[in-house]
Every structure is written in structure tokens, then in C-alpha cells.
Amino acid sequence: MRILLAAVISTLFACRSEQKVESETYPHEVDSLQCRDLYDSAKWYLYAWHCDVLYKPTSDSLVSKPFSELELRYSRFLMRHDALILSFNFIDNGEVILPGMTRDNVPFATAVGFDTRTREKIFKASANVYFSCKGDSLNRYVNPLQPEVIDFIKKNGDKLDPWFRKEAKRRKIL
Incomplete structure (x- = not known):
């Protein structure tokens, strides 16, 4: 027994x-909410949009590394009518990075909004500012996998954040 x-x-x-x-x-x-696909897409978009943008913290003038090397941590979600907004934070040494904490005060997107009916992205958000772009296929918002993004991912694959690297392999870029 x-x-x-x-x-x-x-x-x-x-x-x-x-x-x-x-x-x-x-x-x-x-x-x-059964939205794992949107969660993965949101992280992928945020990394692809900012992968080659340099993060330059005000606290250490010697540090300069691309956002693709930083952790992107889930923050929260918001449901607004038919829109699901997934919000994330870039993390450096365990601390959330805000635009004011960078030497050049560059705003960067930290959230992606999706239409829950069509499951398509409808906007990106940065510090309470919403952006939406349509049409131009050479725009990173419309098509995140621009040739320079693909080249950057391939050249820097070993330096990428582990999640971003794994996702790039899954999407057959690496």
C-alpha cells in the first residue's frame, strides 16, 4: 500500500x-487567452524592429550594444474592445530600460496591438504613444524582415538574446 x-x-x-x-x-x-502565437509574434516584432538599434545607457558611457542582445521581458496585457495589447520591457542588468535612460533618448516600441478577430498586428506602442503604418513594404513595421535585419541576425547570431536566437532558428533565418 x-x-x-x-x-x-x-x-x-x-x-x-x-x-x-x-x-x-x-x-x-x-x-x-489562448494567444501564444500573438505573444511570440509580439516579441519577434519588437526584436526585429530594434535588433540593430544601439542601446546606449546614460549610466555607463562605455556600453553600447544592440537591443537584440538584451532580454525582452513580458510586462502586461490589455484588452480593449477587439484589440489585445501585449507589453514588454527591454532589460539591462535586471533593470527596465526607459527611453530617458538612454544617452540619445531614442524612443523604442515596447508593445504591440493585435486585432483579436483577424490576429493581425494593428499598431505598435512606445511610452503611451501609438504608431501604425500601412502600405510600404520597405517599412520595418509592415515587413520586419528587411534585408538588413536578416543580415544583422545572421552576422550576430551568437550574440543575440537566447529567445531571439531560438526564434530566428525556428523561422529558419539562422
Whole structure:
């Protein structure tokens, strides 16, 4: 009886630990809204839009590295009518990066809005400013995989943030 009880308990813990690993990959609300594809797309867009943009912190004038090397951490989501907004933060040494913390005060997008019916991106957001661009296929918003972005990813694959590198491999860029 004790052996059976021990087997049941260990099985329950094993099942539970597998579920925990899965839920650690995506935030709980992303799982509950069944929008993992939009979560991955939002991170991909943010990295692709900023991959070759240099981050120059005001706190250390010797540091200058592209945003593609920084962690992009999920912040929150917002549902507004048929729009889902997924917000992220670029992280440097465990701290959130704000535009005012850069030497050149360059605004950078940190959120992506999607139409939940069509699942298409409808805007990007940066510090309470929303941008939307249409038409021009040479625009990174419309088509993030511009030739210079692909070249940058290929040349810097070993330096990219681990998630960005893994996603570039999944999308067959690396």
C-alpha cells in the first residue's frame, strides 16, 4: 500500500512539474487567452524592429550594444474592445530600460496591438504613444524582415538574446 501511495504521489509531482515548465514559458494570462502565437509574434516584432538599434545607457558611457542582445521581458496585457495589447520591457542588468535612460533618448516600441478577430498586428506602442503604418513594404513595421535585419541576425547570431536566437532558428533565418 505504501509503495502504491508513493508511486501515486511521485506521479502527481512529475505531472505537476511538467505543467509548471510549460506555464513558465508563457504568462498565465497568455495561456488563458489562448494567444501564444500573438505573444511570440509580439516579441519577434519588437526584436526585429530594434535588433540593430544601439542601446546606449546614460549610466555607463562605455556600453553600447544592440537591443537584440538584451532580454525582452513580458510586462502586461490589455484588452480593449477587439484589440489585445501585449507589453514588454527591454532589460539591462535586471533593470527596465526607459527611453530617458538612454544617452540619445531614442524612443523604442515596447508593445504591440493585435486585432483579436483577424490576429493581425494593428499598431505598435512606445511610452503611451501609438504608431501604425500601412502600405510600404520597405517599412520595418509592415515587413520586419528587411534585408538588413536578416543580415544583422545572421552576422550576430551568437550574440543575440537566447529567445531571439531560438526564434530566428525556428523561422529558419539562422
